[in-house]
Structure formats: structure tokens, C-alpha cells
Amino acid sequence: MIRRSAALLFILLAAFILPGCWDRTEINDMAFILTSGIDLEDDGKYRISVMVPLPGQMGGASGGGGGTSGDKSYYVDSEVGETYRECLNQLQKRMSRRMFLAHRRTIIVGEALAKRGLQDLYDSTPRSPENRMTTYLIVAKGKASDMLMSTPRFERFPSEAVRELVKARGVIDINFKDFGVALSLPGADPVAVYMAVKESEKSEKPSKEVEFKGYAQFRNDKMIGSLENDEAIGLSLLHGQKMIIxxxxxxAEDGSKMSVRIYSSSTNIRTTLIDQQVHFNINIQLTATMMEDKTKYDLSQTDNVLKVEAAISEYAKNTIQKTIDSSIQHNVDSTQLGSTLWRAYPEQWASQFEKNWPEGLKDAKLDIQVESQLTDTGLIYDNITKEHAPK
Structure with missing residues (x-):
């Protein structure tokens, strides 16, 4: 009897201290934000656009997307305000479900706002635990809202197309945290992925596709330029990602062209002070595979392989030099070479270089050494249609 009374008392006590999910939030009560676009209006106010999936239209896979028409599985809405939170609050007033930001994987910033500065964004975003610092930060050429209204054909949501492009292996991995760390790192200026909207060509049904352009250059928190094409490749080589595509x-020597794929890169930067002059010794090792050869080289011959490797090394060296020249031109250190000087010589950095950096980058000596290895020539050594001398 005593045991039964004790068990009953324990059950009653548990009922009081374990009341259940009294503050539960059901999935049906939430609106999952896929991505946000932030623009600067002409009057100085902010415009925040959000992409929200429509649960009632997500039963079956459908190609394409875009807009807010009824046959799409998402819709885009935006609002203007003096602060970011004011914009979100105005949007919430006309949403029947609570906006939930924890599943957002990309934040897209319009070019005008990026040029004015992202300081306010770094005050608003980290204050809420729902905002993940691993979210990708992207600068859109033009307006961020235009990117949300793109219509990529391969993905159901434009946000998925943006996310897949920004996390591709050939793109430097830069999230919200990485950008913030670079802002506070001595001798470094941050970069962000730079993307644009481009109309498809020669298509029966034209679409607005999302395109990777390169990297936006920043001085402190303000965008001042961009690194595109060769300069963007040079930056990825300097960052030394182990796996890049x-x-x-x-x-080649005769002016003909070859297309190769760089699939591995290893970078070592050594900084020295010689007679108070900065020397950067940049050593890069590349591995590549042949994809197309208009030189008609017979790649079964070692001499021809060495020629290809020399051409790859020369190209990589030139792209790195272009990247550094662009940084010098814009008076920023997008390459973050100054941070290697700070780590190697912290006292000299504080006394001699910190105040005048990145101006001091143009006076530094650069020694760029690239070693390339062609590890795969494909399934053929020589073009099968090439004319050969009769036996």
C-alpha cells in the first residue's frame, strides 16, 4: 500500500513539473525563409525581400520557378523600412505564419548596399539565435530582389540555384562568419561571392539564370570593386584550397589553345623581411587533367607533356599577378598577404606597416613559383583524325 501511494504521488508530482509542450510551435505555424535579399532604396531606406515556400504547392516536382504566380511552389514578398528589423516586422504583419530564419542558407546583398557598407547588417543578424553564421553571404550585381525573381530551370527554387553555385568546389567557401573574421583580421580585407542574373541564350523558353561572376572586393565593410575571370581564379589559387575545380x-608556344582542368591546389606563402623590405615567396603546386588540345600534341611524349605543364604554370602565375595588381589598384588587400606579414613579424607590423597597409603592398617583392603536373591526358594521346606520314 505504501509503495502504491508513493508511485501515485510521484505520478502526480511529474504531472505538475512536466506539463508537456505548453510552448510548442507546430510546423504548420511556421513560414520557412529560404533566402533573403537586402537592397538600398534611393531614399536611404532598406528593402528586404524574402522567399517563402508554399506548402500547398509542394506535392510534386515541377521544373523552373520564378515570380509569385499561383503555379509556383514559392512566392516572394518585400518591405521597406528604416532598419532591417522594421522591414521584417512589416512583412510579419501580413503573414499568417511566423517567419523562421534558421533554415535560411543564403543572404543576398544588393550592390548599392554593399558599396554603402554592411556594418548595420552585422549588428542585426548575429543578435538572433535563428540566424546562422554559416549562412553564405553573396553580393548581387544590381539588386538582390532581381536575383530572388530569377527563374532557373534546373531548380525548383532560385535560392537552391544560388546555394549550389556558391558551394561549388571551384568557389572559395565564404560564409557570414568568414566575412566577419576577415573584417577584424590585421592586414586583410574581406571578399564575398559576386553573382548576377543572366538570361538564357538560344532557348525556346527564355529563363533568367543565376551566374557566378567572381568575388566582390571590400575595403573594411564597403565594396569597392570585383575580381572576375582570371583574377577570380588567381584569388582561389592564393587561398590554397586543397580541392578546386x-x-x-x-x-601553347605556337599560339594554339588547350583546355585543362585544375582539380588540386596546394599553396604555401612565406613572408620575410630583408633590409626592412617585405618579400612574399608564393609557392603553388597544381595537378591538372587535359580536357581539349588544339595543339595536336602527342602527349605520349614526355617533352610535350612538359610543354603543357609549363603553359599551365605560366598561366597560373599570370592570374595570381593580376589578382595582386587589382588589389594594389583598388588599395585593398583582398589576397590577405598582409595577414601573413602580421603573423610572421607582429612587432614590426605594429611599428612599421600597420598604419600604411595596404599601400605597402605595392612596394613588396613578389616571388611567385608555380609547379604544375599533368596527371591525366584523357583516353587518347593523339587526335585520331590527325594526318600521319605514310609508313
Missing amino acids: NMITVQ
Whole structure:
């Protein structure tokens, strides 16, 4: 009897201290934000656009997307305000479900706002635990809202097309946290992925596709330029990602072209002070595979392989130099070479270089050494249609 009374008392006590999900939030009560676009209006106010999936129209897969028409599985809405939170609050007033930001994977910033500065964004976003610092930060050429209204054919949501492009292996991994760390890192200026909307060509049904352009250059928190094409490849090589996929076209001695794919890169930057002058010794090792050869080289011959490797090394060296020249031109250190100087010589950095950096980058000596290895020539050594001398 005593045991039964004790068990009953325990059950009653548990009923009081474990009341259940009294503050539960059902999935049906939430609106999952897929991505946000932030623009600067002409009057100085902010415009925030959000992309929200429509649960009632997500039963079956459908190609394409875009707009807010009834046959799409998402819709885009936006609002203007003096602050970011004011914009979100105005949007919430006309949503029947609570906006939930934890599943957002990309934040797209319009070019005008990026040029004015992202300081306010770094105050608003980290204050809420729903905002993930691993979210990708992207700068859109033009307006961010235009990117949300794109109509990529391969993905159901434009946000998915943006996310897949920004996390591709040929793109430097830059999230919200990485950008913030670069802002506070001595001798470095941050970069962000730079994307644009481009109409498809020669298509029966034209679409507005999302395109990777390169990287936006920043001085402190303000955008001042961009690195595109060769300069963007040079930056990825300097960052030394172990696995990159970059398709490049190089020129042989006779002027003909070859397309090779760089699939591995290792970068070592050594900084020295010689007679108070900065020397950057940049050593890069590349591995590549042949994709197309208009030189008609017989790649079964070692001499021809060495020629290809020399052309790849020369191309990589030139792209890195272009990237550094662009940084010098815009008076920023997008390459973050100054941070290697700070780590190697912290005292000299504080006393001699910190105040005048990145101006001091143009006086530094650069020694760029690239070693390339062609590890795969494809399934053929020589073009089968090439004319050969009769036996």
C-alpha cells in the first residue's frame, strides 16, 4: 500500500513539473525563409525581400520557378523600412505564419548596399539565435530582389540555384562568419561571392539564370570593386584550397589553345623581411587533367607533356599577378598577404606597416613559383583524325 501511494504521488508530482509542450510551435505555424535579399532604396531606406515556400504547392516536382504566380511552389514578398528589423516586422504583419530564419542558407546583398557598407547588417543578424553564421553571404550585381525573381530551370527554387553555385568546389567557401573574421583580421580585407542574373541564350523558353561572376572586393565593410575571370581564379589559387575545380584555357608556344582542368591546389606563402623590405615567396603546386588540345600534341611524349605543364604554370602565375595588381589598384588587400606579414613579424607590423597597409603592398617583392603536373591526358594521346606520314 505504501509503495502504491508513493508511485501515485510521484505520478502526480511529474504531472505538475512536466506539463508537456505548453510552448510548442507546430510546423504548420511556421513560414520557412529560404533566402533573403537586402537592397538600398534611393531614399536611404532598406528593402528586404524574402522567399517563402508554399506548402500547398509542394506535392510534386515541377521544373523552373520564378515570380509569385499561383503555379509556383514559392512566392516572394518585400518591405521597406528604416532598419532591417522594421522591414521584417512589416512583412510579419501580413503573414499568417511566423517567419523562421534558421533554415535560411543564403543572404543576398544588393550592390548599392554593399558599396554603402554592411556594418548595420552585422549588428542585426548575429543578435538572433535563428540566424546562422554559416549562412553564405553573396553580393548581387544590381539588386538582390532581381536575383530572388530569377527563374532557373534546373531548380525548383532560385535560392537552391544560388546555394549550389556558391558551394561549388571551384568557389572559395565564404560564409557570414568568414566575412566577419576577415573584417577584424590585421592586414586583410574581406571578399564575398559576386553573382548576377543572366538570361538564357538560344532557348525556346527564355529563363533568367543565376551566374557566378567572381568575388566582390571590400575595403573594411564597403565594396569597392570585383575580381572576375582570371583574377577570380588567381584569388582561389592564393587561398590554397586543397580541392578546386577550375577549367582554364592556356596557350601553347605556337599560339594554339588547350583546355585543362585544375582539380588540386596546394599553396604555401612565406613572408620575410630583408633590409626592412617585405618579400612574399608564393609557392603553388597544381595537378591538372587535359580536357581539349588544339595543339595536336602527342602527349605520349614526355617533352610535350612538359610543354603543357609549363603553359599551365605560366598561366597560373599570370592570374595570381593580376589578382595582386587589382588589389594594389583598388588599395585593398583582398589576397590577405598582409595577414601573413602580421603573423610572421607582429612587432614590426605594429611599428612599421600597420598604419600604411595596404599601400605597402605595392612596394613588396613578389616571388611567385608555380609547379604544375599533368596527371591525366584523357583516353587518347593523339587526335585520331590527325594526318600521319605514310609508313
